[in-house]
Amino acid sequence: MTNFFDDNSRESGSAGWGRPASGAEAGTNSGVGEAGNVPAGQSAQAQQPNIQQDWQDLSGNPNENPPQSRHSGSKGLGALAIAALMLGSAAVGGGAAALVVANSNSSSTTQNALKEPAETRQAAAPSGSVEEVAQKVLPSVVSITTETEAGVASGSGSILSSDGLVLTNHHVVAGSEEGGRMQVLLSDGSTHPAKVVASDVATDIAVIRIEGVNGLRPISLGNSSQVQVGQQVVAVGSPLGLTSTVTQGIVSAKNRPVSAAAENGESSVIDAIQTDAAINPGNSGGALVDMDGNLIGVPSVIASMKQGSEQAGSIGLGFAIPIDQARRIAEDLIENGHARMPAIGAQIDTRPITNGALVRETTPGGPAEKAGLKGGDVIKKVDDRVLDNGIALIAAIRSHRIGDSVTLTVTDENGGNERTVDVTLGEAPS
16 A cells, blocks of 8 residues: 555545446447446537537647537536547647747847856745745646557646556546657656556546656645535646646635546446636646645546537636545556446436436445435435436436445435435445
């Protein structure tokens, strides 16, 4: 057991996400998934009027044109729909951004000034400032470049241990295990090869190890259950290949269910921390920290108003995996090589219906059946959390641990015969 996870901060169930059970798939047109599972090959489509949005992940591959997808959105959305995790938006190797400086004739005064010795010592940052946070966090955030047959992708990661363990997103390192090549750029400018320790597509969490390093500065892990809407946060990463970039914002919302599906059918659900801190392609897998420099979330997805194949960018809607859940998944990946997720043992309708999560059927002998749930029941709440739809239920269940007990508020399909049932969460099939 690696001791960088050993502290007193654990999730309280207020935020988080988890892993779909790979053995509980449904047809791509059925809209059915296990509670704790999204059907492979399908994303929940939240249909809403007026607002057109495109969604994509935050890594990038300059050798591919991202697929196009349009979704509509409205206020009160319980599960934000992402049509595809699109690798191909953050160029690397100097193509990420062009910084143009116009040359002009320098005056003799300017030339003389340039010859004066410069003060190079870093001044102490004001207590509680973004500057202080940046000085603390920047040495603990890395830039990751992955070369695969599909192209070159860039992303970010947070150092977990002095000997090179790094927390990042699955989609940042996807494909590197199969003949790919991964390089990590440290804050001191040195570049090192890295390999995947273990990765989980359903949770979009991966742990990698930088090879041949020691004495790195691990990031301080926070407690996402204590995060409050409106609190100030700082995002650190490598947007568009611009390493060691720092942006500031607030926590815009908690417990924001976001479903994501890649073109190859891989899918995930995030019960995300939403922030308006500028997050762009390349920030994936990096750090969202509080004003004490503690990691509270892993940036993974942004919303964009882009048209067609044009480059997506921040519009103030970024989503991060809460660290309480990322920590739990990383522990499983390091110790067991795979992630274990809680489930209630029921097939849930994931179509964009509202006012609850419709149970299609329960697993014989599973937690839901034992608690008295049956097909046709509609789950309205998990504990005190109101559910808009099936994706919101999946996200809420995944915020817990296997063995936790939750109270479900249930009605019939017509909204009548309301009752509460207690369910002890089991382990989703792997």
